[in-house]
Amino acid sequence: xxxxxxxPDSYALGVVPKEAACIPQGDGLGSRELQLxxxxxxxxxxxxxFQTIFASVTLYRAxxxxxxxxxxxxxxxxxxxFIVMSLINLTAHLAAPTYSTLFMLHSPEMDxxxxxxxxxxxxx
Numbered sequence: 001x002x003x004x005x006x007x008p009d010s011y012a013l014g015v016v017p018k019e020a021a022c023i024p025q026g027d028g029l030g031s032r033e034l035q036l037x038x039x040x041x042x043x044x045x046x047x048x049x050f051q052t053i054f055a056s057v058t059l060y061r062a063x064x065x066x067x068x069x070x071x072x073x074x075x076x077x078x079x080x081x082f083i084v085m086s087l088i089n090l091t092a093h094l095a096a097p098t099y100s101t102l103f104m105l106h107s108p109e110m111d112x113x114x115x116x117x118x119x120x121x122x123x124x
Contacts, residue, residue, distance in 0.1 A: 002101040003122020011113045016105055022124065038097035048090035055079040055086060 007013070062076020103124045104110075110120060 002103050002124075003120065005104065005121070006117075006119040008113055008116040008118050011109075011116070011118060013104075020105075022105055037101065038099055040097050041093060045090065045093045048086055048093055051086040052083060052090060055083040059083065 001013075005013070058079045059076055062074055062079075066074045066076055104120060104122065106123045110118070110123065114120065
């Protein structure tokens with residue numbers, strides 16, 4: 001978790017839904033957009049690319065005698081679902097970055113917890 005906190009006994013941290021809007025708490029330094037630290041996992045992207053290419057090569061090699069002999073039961077055709085899964089995996093890793101930390105969002109409940117002795121540092 002980004003920051004530090006000390007909660008009173010009767011309080012607990014909760015997870016905010018993805019659709020929740022966040023209004024930055026500022027010190028009057030201007031109306032900048034709040035940007036949370038994200039990163040793309042290059043190793044996962046490279047692994048998904050390798051899987052897609054390797055499965056595609058396997059499918060390409062399944063032509064000819066194997067298809068004529070076994071038809072749709074040919075071993076080479078079993079990689080088609082794997083290719084689809086690898087493409088979806090690659091697209092997901094390219095489209096959605098990961099968040100390396102959780103962030104504490106300010107809320108009225110947090111003010112209530114402060115009144116009961118709670119402490120929060122690094123709140124967004």
